[in-house]
Amino acid sequence: MPSREARKSLSWYLSAFRFNIRILFRIVGLLRPYWLWAVAAVLCLLLATGASLAVPKLLEWVIDVGLRTGNMSDLLLAAGAILVVSILRGVFSYGQGYYSQGLSNLVGYDLRDKLYNHLQLLDFAFHDDSETGQLMSNMTVDIEGVRNFIPFGLLRAILALVYFVAITVILFLLDWRLALVMMAFIPFMIFFTSRVGVHIRPVWLAVQRENGILSTVMQESLSGVRVVKSFAREEFEIDKFDKQNQLLRNYSLKAMRFMAWNQPLLLFALNVITVIVVWVGGIAVIDHKLTIGVLAAVVQYALLMATPIRTFGFMINWLMRGLACGERIFNILDTKPKIQDAPNAVELKEVRGDIKFEHVSFSYQKGPEVLHDINVDAKAGQMVALLGLTGSGKSTLLHLLPRFYDVSEGRITVDGHDVRDVTLSSLRRNIGLVLQDVFLFNATIHDNIAFGVDDATREQVIEAAKIARIHDFIMTLPDGYETWVGERGVTLSGGQKQRIAIARTLMLNPRILVLDDSTSSVDMETEYLIQQALDAVMKGRTTFVVASRLRTIKHADQILVLENGHIVERGTHDSLIALKGRYARLYDLQLRDQEEFEERMVQHDGTQFTRAAREEHEFPEREQIRQREVTR
Numbered sequence: 001m002p003s004r005e006a007r008k009s010l011s012w013y014l015s016a017f018r019f020n021i022r023i024l025f026r027i028v029g030l031l032r033p034y035w036l037w038a039v040a041a042v043l044c045l046l047l048a049t050g051a052s053l054a055v056p057k058l059l060e061w062v063i064d065v066g067l068r069t070g071n072m073s074d075l076l077l078a079a080g081a082i083l084v085v086s087i088l089r090g091v092f093s094y095g096q097g098y099y100s101q102g103l104s105n106l107v108g109y110d111l112r113d114k115l116y117n118h119l120q121l122l123d124f125a126f127h128d129d130s131e132t133g134q135l136m137s138n139m140t141v142d143i144e145g146v147r148n149f150i151p152f153g154l155l156r157a158i159l160a161l162v163y164f165v166a167i168t169v170i171l172f173l174l175d176w177r178l179a180l181v182m183m184a185f186i187p188f189m190i191f192f193t194s195r196v197g198v199h200i201r202p203v204w205l206a207v208q209r210e211n212g213i214l215s216t217v218m219q220e221s222l223s224g225v226r227v228v229k230s231f232a233r234e235e236f237e238i239d240k241f242d243k244q245n246q247l248l249r250n251y252s253l254k255a256m257r258f259m260a261w262n263q264p265l266l267l268f269a270l271n272v273i274t275v276i277v278v279w280v281g282g283i284a285v286i287d288h289k290l291t292i293g294v295l296a297a298v299v300q301y302a303l304l305m306a307t308p309i310r311t312f313g314f315m316i317n318w319l320m321r322g323l324a325c326g327e328r329i330f331n332i333l334d335t336k337p338k339i340q341d342a343p344n345a346v347e348l349k350e351v352r353g354d355i356k357f358e359h360v361s362f363s364y365q366k367g368p369e370v371l372h373d374i375n376v377d378a379k380a381g382q383m384v385a386l387l388g389l390t391g392s393g394k395s396t397l398l399h400l401l402p403r404f405y406d407v408s409e410g411r412i413t414v415d416g417h418d419v420r421d422v423t424l425s426s427l428r429r430n431i432g433l434v435l436q437d438v439f440l441f442n443a444t445i446h447d448n449i450a451f452g453v454d455d456a457t458r459e460q461v462i463e464a465a466k467i468a469r470i471h472d473f474i475m476t477l478p479d480g481y482e483t484w485v486g487e488r489g490v491t492l493s494g495g496q497k498q499r500i501a502i503a504r505t506l507m508l509n510p511r512i513l514v515l516d517d518s519t520s521s522v523d524m525e526t527e528y529l530i531q532q533a534l535d536a537v538m539k540g541r542t543t544f545v546v547a548s549r550l551r552t553i554k555h556a557d558q559i560l561v562l563e564n565g566h567i568v569e570r571g572t573h574d575s576l577i578a579l580k581g582r583y584a585r586l587y588d589l590q591l592r593d594q595e596e597f598e599e600r601m602v603q604h605d606g607t608q609f610t611r612a613a614r615e616e617h618e619f620p621e622r623e624q625i626r627q628r629e630v631t632r
């Protein structure tokens with residue numbers, strides 16, 4: 001009866017084996033669309049193997065027949081046959097390399113597409129939890145791992161197996177006693193290979209994981225390079241990268257150490273056994289029980305056995321690496337987006353824009369509830385402004401409308417349709433978004449504005465840019481609309497980026513607008529332009545806006561004041577001021593100085609301010625308001 005420990009470890013091995021086999025079958029399944037390539041690769045592989053295995057047999061014939069009879073024509077025939085077989089072997093080896101590499105590239109291409117498409121479909125919740133660097137590493141290093149596994153792991157495994165079985169059969173046909181001696185090698189091979197396989201698999205998983213972390217470190221410090229430099233933390237970042245790089249190097253070296261041991265041990269065991277074969281065979285030749293030709297062929301085949309053995313040692317590494325990479329890729333592919341079309345979802349057509357939040361509560365994944373029993377009734381064309389301290393849940397509320405996340409309780413309707421009952425594409429097509437963190441693509445201004453619309457004309461783009469009050473600025477650039485916006489739009493200011501984002505949203509001509517308008521850090525002139533752009537965009541559309549500008553808030557049909565995820569006050573500007581509650585206090589604290597400044601702005605020509613006027617406006621009055629708030 002095996003001990004409990006042994007049983008436990010046996011069952012662990014079995015379940016690990018089953019798990020690996022499942023991944024292996026899934027990787028093999030990736031070959032299905034290219035089965036002809038796979039068949040061609042295996043066929044070439046078999047023929048190349050057959051050709052190389054024929055050579056020792058021909059050699060035996062040369063020795064035992066050609067040399068003994070001294071017949072020149074027999075010798076020439078044998079030499080010619082060896083030449084032809086060698087040429088064939090070269091041709092088939094080329095075919096095998098061509099088809100197996102082709103196959104691996106085709107599978108790599110497919111897998112990259114599949115993974116990328118899936119990443120595009122996965123919801124916000126998945127991306128909230130994922131690191132960009134890990135995903136980049138999945139897309140590159142892991143796919144390479146699976147791709148390389150096909151020629152170097154899978155096809156070589158077949159090659160090694162075919163070689164091994166064929167040589168064994170030939171050895172038995174040549175001399176079964178010597179073949180039996182050779183078979184003593186098999187237990188060594190199984191022992192060494194499985195040991196290496198078991199140990200190297202977690203090491204490769206660690207290598208892939210650390211690779212992902214390294215990508216994350218790199219991606220973060222490069223995209224945050226301005227923060228790094230402004231805090232003079234270059235040394236810290238270099239050190240962080242170096243530590244992670246060392247970790248990756250150590251794991252890679254560990255994997256190589258396992259590898260490096262495996263092959264020499266296997267080859268040593270094979271050589272010892274070959275010596276025994278020569279010794280046993282030599283005695284048989286001396287006793288005239290065996291011809292020299294047969295012994296020479298047996299020794300040749302024993303030496304040829306080194307090829308599959310070397311391949312086994314090598315292939316186990318690619319196999320385990322491929323399985324580790326496959327596991328990471330399939331983990332993503334198996335993640336189902338939680339936000340997707342219901343089976344009987346309908347198209348949202350001819351949207352009027354009536355929006356209702358009915359008893360909506362929401363929490364992120366397993367976190368605490370951040371919105372509690374939210375009720376909003378926005379009629380088509382109305383503007384709803386959200387106001388509240390930071391972290392009160394304003395952005396979260398906006399994100400529920402286009403179904404970036406699904407409500408935990410209650411429902412949200414557009415024209416009476418629950419947003420979960422309509423198709424995501426039709427819902428999002430009708431909702432224009434300008435979010436807090438404006439993201440521009442590494443493309444021209446034209447392409448950035450036209451992003452949501454296929455085949456948008458330059459006229460349409462210019463029209464949108466004019467409404468968004470960005471056209472005049474674009475025309476001052478040497479390349480105009482063809483100006484290349486750098487990665488993340490770094491060549492533009494915050495206010496310019498925001499207006500391009502507004503133009504991009506305008507291109508969609510949506511009936512519903514969601515604006516997370518928190519660009520409070522721009523200068524007054526830009527602020528004025530953004531305000532004009534927003535006014536133009538909101539006209540005639542149902543708008544939900546997180547507003548920091550008084551004009552927006554004052555003109556809202558409904559103002560919702562949020563506090564810790566609750567709507568604590570609602571109404572129009574005047575009714576809420578009269579209420580003298582939280583809104584009135586926020587107004588005093590944040591907005592009143594804007595109003596007074598706007599009044600003065602009208603006296604100046606609306607857009608131009610002197611620095612003195614701005615300072616005179618901003619500091620003393622804001623200070624007085626704060627004083628009022630403190631003494632209240």
Ligand SMILES: Nc1ncnc2c1ncn2[C@@H]1O[C@H](COP(=O)(O)OP(=O)(O)OP(=O)(O)O)[C@@H](O)[C@H]1O
Pocket residue numbers: 128364367370388389390391392393394395396397
């Ligand atoms: N992706 C997320 N995962 C988990 N919690 C989140 C996530 N986004 C926001 N939260 C939490 O939800 C709460 C509400 O955040 P939200 O961003 O909606 O506030 P906000 O009012 O828009 O703040 P701000 O004015 O600063 O943008 C906060 O406690 C925040 O920590």
